[in-house]
Amino acid sequence: MRWKMESQRKQYGKALVELGKERGDIVVLDADLSSSTRTADFAAAFPERFFNCGIAEQNMMDTAAGFAASGKTAFVSTFAVFGTGRCYDQIRQSIAYPKLNIKIVASHAGITVGGDGASHQIIEDIALMRVLPNMTVIVPVDSPETYRAVKTIAKTLGPCYVRIGRADVPTITDENAKFDINQAPVMRDGKDVTLIGCGIMVSKCLEAADELSKHGVDARVINLHTIKPMDEKTIVRAARETGCVVTAEEHSVMMGMGSAVAMVLVENFHVPMKRVGIPDVFGESGACDELMEKYGLTVDNIVEAAHDVLKRKK
Amino acid sequence: MEVYDGEFIAELETIARHIRLNSIKMIYKAGSGHPGGSLSCADILAALYFHIMKHDPKRPDWLDRDRFVLSKGHAAPALYAVLAEAGYFPIDELSSLRKMGSRLQGHPCMNKTPGVEMSTGSLGHGLAAGNGMALAAKLDRKLYRIYVLLGDGEMDVGETWEAAMLASHYKLDNVTAYIDRNKLQLDGPTEKIMSLEPLADKWKAFGWHVIEINGHNIQEIIHATNEAKGVKGRPTVVICHTIKGKGVSYMEGSLHFHGKAPNDQEYAQALKELGGAP
Numbered sequence: 108m109r110w111k112m113e114s115q116r117k118q119y120g121k122a123l124v125e126l127g128k129e130r131g132d133i134v135v136l137d138a139d140l141s142s143s144t145r146t147a148d149f150a151a152a153f154p155e156r157f158f159n160c161g162i163a164e165q166n167m168m169d170t171a172a173g174f175a176a177s178g179k180t181a182f183v184s185t186f187a188v189f190g191t192g193r194c195y196d197q198i199r200q201s202i203a204y205p206k207l208n209i210k211i212v213a214s215h216a217g218i219t220v221g222g223d224g225a226s227h228q229i230i231e232d233i234a235l236m237r238v239l240p241n242m243t244v245i246v247p248v249d250s251p252e253t254y255r256a257v258k259t260i261a262k263t264l265g266p267c268y269v270r271i272g273r274a275d276v277p278t279i280t281d282e283n284a285k286f287d288i289n290q291a292p293v294m295r296d297g298k299d300v301t302l303i304g305c306g307i308m309v310s311k312c313l314e315a316a317d318e319l320s321k322h323g324v325d326a327r328v329i330n331l332h333t334i335k336p337m338d339e340k341t342i343v344r345a346a347r348e349t350g351c352v353v354t355a356e357e358h359s360v361m362m363g364m365g366s367a368v369a370m371v372l373v374e375n376f377h378v379p380m381k382r383v384g385i386p387d388v389f390g391e392s393g394a395c396d397e398l399m400e401k402y403g404l405t406v407d408n409i410v411e412a413a414h415d416v417l418k419r420k421k
Numbered sequence: 422m423e424v425y426d427g428e429f430i431a432e433l434e435t436i437a438r439h440i441r442l443n444s445i446k447m448i449y450k451a452g453s454g455h456p457g458g459s460l461s462c463a464d465i466l467a468a469l470y471f472h473i474m475k476h477d478p479k480r481p482d483w484l485d486r487d488r489f490v491l492s493k494g495h496a497a498p499a500l501y502a503v504l505a506e507a508g509y510f511p512i513d514e515l516s517s518l519r520k521m522g523s524r525l526q527g528h529p530c531m532n533k534t535p536g537v538e539m540s541t542g543s544l545g546h547g548l549a550a551g552n553g554m555a556l557a558a559k560l561d562r563k564l565y566r567i568y569v570l571l572g573d574g575e576m577d578v579g580e581t582w583e584a585a586m587l588a589s590h591y592k593l594d595n596v597t598a599y600i601d602r603n604k605l606q607l608d609g610p611t612e613k614i615m616s617l618e619p620l621a622d623k624w625k626a627f628g629w630h631v632i633e634i635n636g637h638n639i640q641e642i643i644h645a646t647n648e649a650k651g652v653k654g655r656p657t658v659v660i661c662h663t664i665k666g667k668g669v670s671y672m673e674g675s676l677h678f679h680g681k682a683p684n685d686q687e688y689a690q691a692l693k694e695l696g697g698a699p
Contacts, residue, residue, distance in 0.1 A: 134560070158556060158591075166549045166583035173553015176531065176539055178484075179560075181553075196543055197580075201550060205531050205540040
């Protein structure tokens with residue numbers, strides 16, 4: 108592995124503590140998982156502005172709404188499986204609809220939760236969140252980008268969902284890189300095929316690009332850290348310039364990032380495309396690598412998909 | 422206990438009658454809405470907006486105002502009626518309820534209607550939202566109070582009890598909840614659909630100060646609220662025994678008018694009983 112492995116959650120905790128120092132309007136809520144989500148760091152530094160709601164995510168979301176309606180910027184954290192589906196009505200009615208300034212930063216998303224199994228491996232949260240009007244959806248690619256994303260959304264009004272994982276992830280961005288919600292960074296330029304990834308799959312796209320180059324294929328890699336609003340310009344330009352696209356996400360292929368990209372391309376610039384992601388099935392217990400392999404999230408899967416779209420390209 | 426003079430109480434009763442009258446007019450003109458639960462809470466709203474709450478219709482975003490959350494959002498007509506009566510927007514606007522482009526949505530929308538503090542409609546959210554406001558007030562060392570009106574049907578919702586636990590855990594003595602205990606929900610009597618009793622004991626067990634009153638008696642509503650203001654270290658719930666459809670004879674205690682507009686004949690009779698012109 109050529110990259111350092113680091114924790115996104117640790118950077119979330121660090122960013123929150125800094126925000127707490129910088130701004131008095133920041134409050135943080137958690138649902139009995141603060142030591143896992145790392146909001147415990149904020150709780151230790153600013154106990155009077157931290158509110159543990161117990162195992163009551165619905166209640167937590169509405170309580171956050173009350174805070175936001177009173178002028179606070181509320182960060183709400185729990186595991187992604189509990190912070191989306193379990194309290195979907197609360198997010199819809201009391202956060203997205205009234206457009207309140209609440210940042211849901213959910214950890215332990217995706218299949219890399221590992222041993223906890225399907226009950227905890229949410230693979231549909233991007234779908235649930237991106238379909239909500241007013242909601243911004245961000246999947247930071249690594250640990251430094253998690254930090255930058257959290258600092259950025261704190262300055263951005265409105266509801267936001269940030270998806271991070273449990274496992275340490277490869278650090279592929281520079282510490283001094285910029286984070287712009289409206290701009291999907293091109294991580295590697297190329298002219299034959301575009302690989303669009305989000306979260307941990309971006310590093311796999313970079314590895315796939317290396318592999319493809321051995322076969323004389325020049326792949327472009329895009330880090331689509333913000334699923335909504337999507338940087339359509341960068342996506343459409345890449346489709347136009349490379350002529351075929353592969354998406355890769357640690358999420359169900361049903362209505363996740365790949366589907367969102369497909370919709371943009373179908374309406375703007377139609378090219379051969381393939382989505383790499385978890386098929387329409389639930390996960391299971393296992394080690395991260397085993398699960399990534401079984402559910403089709405490997406470098407080989409991306410390479411294979413690239414060859415497929417290249418064949419279909421005119 | 423303070424005794425309010427008859428004239429003062431009569432004024433508030435007149436306002437409650439206006440709320441009922443305008444609720445019926447709005448629902449009739451809209452052709453849909455929830456008259457039963459709007460009429461049952463009219464007296465509570467009159468007492469809150471015309472005596473209890475510190476608020477300024479000219480400055481809906483005044484930082485130090487008391488906050489009111491209508492958790493039973495389907496009683497929106499009654500809320501709009503009292504807000505208009507108080508001066509948040511013109512009374513004439515009430516006839517736009519549920520119409521395209523109106524600021525008065527079928528259920529309350531905080532970004533559209535001046536004076537609406539929280540968007541509601543999906544049941545069981547209001548108390549938790551009120552708690553968030555109350556925690557924010559404590560954090561900012563503000564003295565404003567939070568009033569939340571719940572339907573008794575909302576006692577079925579798990580989140581109501583999550584919020585009850587949180588308010589008590591965080592000692593939110595700046596929260597006063599009123600339960601519009603009209604004993605009917607959409608499908609039938611609350612005790613038949615999902616037994617709530619002993620309701621007072623449940624709230625006591627959750628750490629709340631509990632008061633039970635006749636929810637159509639303005640004097641009792643005010644006294645209960647004054648008592649709540651004096652309770653330190655825990656929230657207060659006022660169980661307001663009410664009659665669904667109160668004020669219109671054929672709607673009183675009727676399931677039929679939970680969520681249905683009156684027809685022409687029924688409308689004419691309701692106006693007569695509430696002393697209003699069309």
